[in-house]
Structures are given as C-alpha cells and as structure tokens.
Amino acid sequence: MPTFSNRLGKLSPYPFVEISRIIAEKRAAGADVVTFGIGDPDIPTPEPIIDRLLTASQDPPNHRYPETDGLPEMRRAIAHWYRQRFDVDLDPDTEVLPLIGAKEGIGHAAFCFLDPGDVALVPDPAYPVYAVGTMFAGAASHVMPLHHRNGWLPEYDAIPDDIARAAKVMWLNYPNNPTSAVASQEDLDTALRYCREHDIAMLHDAAYSEVGYDGYRAGSIMQIDGAKDISLEFHSLSKTYNMTGWRMGMAVGNADMIKALFQIKANLDSGIPQAIQEMSIAALTGPQDCIDDNVTTYTWRRDRVIQALTRMGLPVDVPRASLYVWAPVPAGFTSAEFAARLLEETDIVVTPGSSYGQYGEGYIRLSLTTPDERVETGCQRLESWTIPSPRS
Numbered sequence: 163m164p165t166f167s168n169r170l171g172k173l174s175p176y177p178f179v180e181i182s183r184i185i186a187e188k189r190a191a192g193a194d195v196v197t198f199g200i201g202d203p204d205i206p207t208p209e210p211i212i213d214r215l216l217t218a219s220q221d222p223p224n225h226r227y228p229e230t231d232g233l234p235e236m237r238r239a240i241a242h243w244y245r246q247r248f249d250v251d252l253d254p255d256t257e258v259l260p261l262i263g264a265k266e267g268i269g270h271a272a273f274c275f276l277d278p279g280d281v282a283l284v285p286d287p288a289y290p291v292y293a294v295g296t297m298f299a300g301a302a303s304h305v306m307p308l309h310h311r312n313g314w315l316p317e318y319d320a321i322p323d324d325i326a327r328a329a330k331v332m333w334l335n336y337p338n339n340p341t342s343a344v345a346s347q348e349d350l351d352t353a354l355r356y357c358r359e360h361d362i363a364m365l366h367d368a369a370y371s372e373v374g375y376d377g378y379r380a381g382s383i384m385q386i387d388g389a390k391d392i393s394l395e396f397h398s399l400s401k402t403y404n405m406t407g408w409r410m411g412m413a414v415g416n417a418d419m420i421k422a423l424f425q426i427k428a429n430l431d432s433g434i435p436q437a438i439q440e441m442s443i444a445a446l447t448g449p450q451d452c453i454d455d456n457v458t459t460y461t462w463r464r465d466r467v468i469q470a471l472t473r474m475g476l477p478v479d480v481p482r483a484s485l486y487v488w489a490p491v492p493a494g495f496t497s498a499e500f501a502a503r504l505l506e507e508t509d510i511v512v513t514p515g516s517s518y519g520q521y522g523e524g525y526i527r528l529s530l531t532t533p534d535e536r537v538e539t540g541c542q543r544l545e546s547w548t549i550p551s552p553r554s
C-alpha cells in the first residue's frame with residue numbers, strides 16, 4: 163500500500179470537482195440541472211482566434227517542445243496588449259512570462275518566494291489556489307479577512323506586527339472572485355505601500371480585468387509608480403477571450419521575480435503548446451470587440467439574476483466587474499445548507515461562499531457563464547421557489 167504525503171491529506175476536494183460530480187449524478191438521475199457554478203464562459207472562442215489555431219496546428223515546428231518562456235512574438239504580444247490596454251511599458255524579454263493559464267503560474271509562484279515556515283498574506287474569501295500554493299511550499303497563510311463593510315478590501319492595520327515582519331508575499335485579486343468587488347488605483351497603491359514598507363512581494367491576480375460593467379474598466383497594478391520594484395501581476399486569456407479550454411495566461415512585472423518564476427517552471431513544465439501561443443497572439447493583437455460583446459451578454463445575465471434574487475428577498479450588491487453575483491443567504495442557513503437546499507429542491511447549482519474560506523460563510527456565488535435561456539429558466543425557478551425553513 164503506498165503512503166501519501168501529508169500535504170495531500172491537507173487538501174479539501176477542489177470545490178468544482180465536487181460540484182461537477184454532483185451535477186453528473188443529478189443529470190444521470192434525469193434532473194434538468196441549471197448551473198450557476200463554475201466561472202467558465204459558455205460563449206465560444208471568437209472565430210479568428212480559432213482559425214489561427216487551426217493553421218498553427220498544421221505547422222510542424224509547432225508539434226515540438228515549446229520553450230518555457232514562450233515564443234518571442236508571444237511575449238511581445240503580451241507587452242503590446244499591456245501598452246494598448248493600460249499604457250504600461252514592459253520589456254517582453256525580461257518582464258513578461260506566458261503561463262499555462264493563470265492558475266499554473268499562481269500555484270508555482272509560491273515556490274519562488276516561500277520556504278517551509280514562511281508566511282504569506284492571503285485574502286479570505288479568495289480563489290483557493292493562493293492558499294493551496296502556500297501550503298504546497300510548506301509555508302503558512304495568514305488570513306486577511308475581507309468584509310462587506312470594507313468593500314471586500316483587506317484591513318492592513320489589522321495585520322499583527324510580527325506577521326507583517328515575517329510575511330514574504332501578499333496576494334490580492336481585483337476585480338475579485340468570489341465577491342465581485344473592485345479596487346481603485348488608490349486601494350492598490352495603499353496595498354503596494356504596505357508591501358514596500360514591510361519588504362513583501364505583491365502578487366496581484368487580475369484575471370477578471372476585462373469584465374467590467376456600466377463603463378467600469380479595471381486598472382493594472384503596473385500603472386502605479388514603483389509597482390515593478392516589488393510586484394507581479396497575473397492575467398488570463400480565459401475569461402477575456404472565452405479561452406478557458408486552451409490554457410493561456412501571463413505574469414508580468416519585476417524582472418527578478420519573472421526570472422524566478424521562469425526557473426521554477428523550467429524545472430516543472432515544458433511551456434505552452436505553440437499552436438495555443440499562436441492563437442493567443444491573435445487574441446491579444448487582433449480585434450478586441452469580443453470583449454464588449456461578452457460584457458453585453460453578461461450585463462443582461464447579471465441584471466436578470468439580480469432581479470430574481472431581489473424578488474426572493476436576498477439583498478445583493480450590483481457587481482461592477484467579474485463574472486459573479488455574490489449574494490447573502492437567508493438568516494438561519496449556512497452557505498452550504500442553502501446551496502444544498504437549492505440543488506435538492508430546484509435543481510439549481512450555486513457555489514457556497516464557504517468554499518472560498520471562512521469569511522465567505524453566509525454567502526453564495528452565482529456565475530454568469532450559463533447560456534441566456536438557461537439563466538432565464540433558472541431565474542424563473544428561483545422566483546417561484548418558496549425559501550424553506552432551515553433544518554434544525
């Protein structure tokens with residue numbers, strides 16, 4: 163019988179693996195499940211991007227091992243996109259690193275900065291990979307609670323002095339998953355100043371920067387003076403160009419930090435398939451109208467879901483960005499109990515806020531990546547459902 167590592171024993175089932183299992187079980191039993199679960203765009207990757215993939219797949223050099231740091235044109239396309247979108251200059255050879263999706267880079271980043279016994283400052287609720295990467299590196303997460311009363315931003319004054327001295331990295335993510343909160347440039351500047359003062363590397367995950375509503379456009383941490391001295395920003399093509407299935411992301415920022423991530427990756431993976439890089443170049447340098455088209459679609463869904471939740475008596479903040487609606491559960495329910503009752507009684511899947519950490523308790527997250535007609539079906543079901551009493 164093999165024996166497994168202690169770290170394996172510390173892992174909870176990844177939330178969406180568990181949810182996928184439940185959905186498959188329900189569907190096998192004949193249920194018409196509507197899922198507001200994972201944030202995975204249902205809208206196809208735009209055709210010109212797919213066309214580039216098809217051509218690139220037939221080019222024999224693309225059948226061979228890619229370089230860890232990607233094609234030079236790939237890095238230049240990322241720098242070009244940052245210049246167009248954020249007016250930020252990046253050196254494509256030293257300040258840019260393509261990733262096999264942001265998740266891969268986020269997980270591996272922990273190995274660049276953390277040794278056993280070190281401390282990472284990790285928000286809660288949050289995308290689970292920040293804490294999991296920290297644990298894999300043998301380090302400890304110090305939780306920075308995010309609260310509604312603070313606009314889901316950390317309270318830096320609440321971090322104890324000894325933790326601030328010990329911390330090696332701080333993770334932030336705006337626009338935020340799961341709360342859909344946004345951070346102003348001033349908020350990001352406050353975080354950067356705190357990190358600089360305490361010699362902490364700042365790691366900002368901006369995977370949702372291109373999903374902004376009602377004219378909102380997220381900024382980049384790289385627009386702030388001095389950010390490049392101490393920070394990396396992680397990005398993803400997944401949500402921007404409906405490319406979750408193709409696996410393409412990037413890290414940009416401080417050249418030494420980029421080099422460290424490159425070194426870790428060079429020892430663990432063999433880069434991104436070149437045909438995927440070519441389609442990603444097409445995405446980043448081609449027409450950007452799919453971004454507005456996506457936002458138009460998500461805006462209708464956001465408004466429809468908010469209407470349904472409001473009719474149910476659940477008071478929700480209207481998201482200015484991200485793919486999610488973050489809604490409080492009725493009094494007396496835990497997040498998991500409410501999500502379970504919804505699934506049991508309405509065949510609707512939502513994610514319990516507690517999957518994102520203890521401070522996500524009391525909320526559910528609804529993803530807007532479900533086709534319009536399914537959103538409508540789900541919303542009608544929600545509106546005609548009488549919220550039951552909690553089971554004691």
Ligand SMILES: Cc1ncc(COP(=O)(O)O)c(C=O)c1O
Binds near residue numbers: 399
């Ligand atoms: C906050 C956040 N960061 C990163 C990712 C992962 O992005 P990718 O698909 O590029 O790995 C996700 C995916 O849901 C996310 O929610």
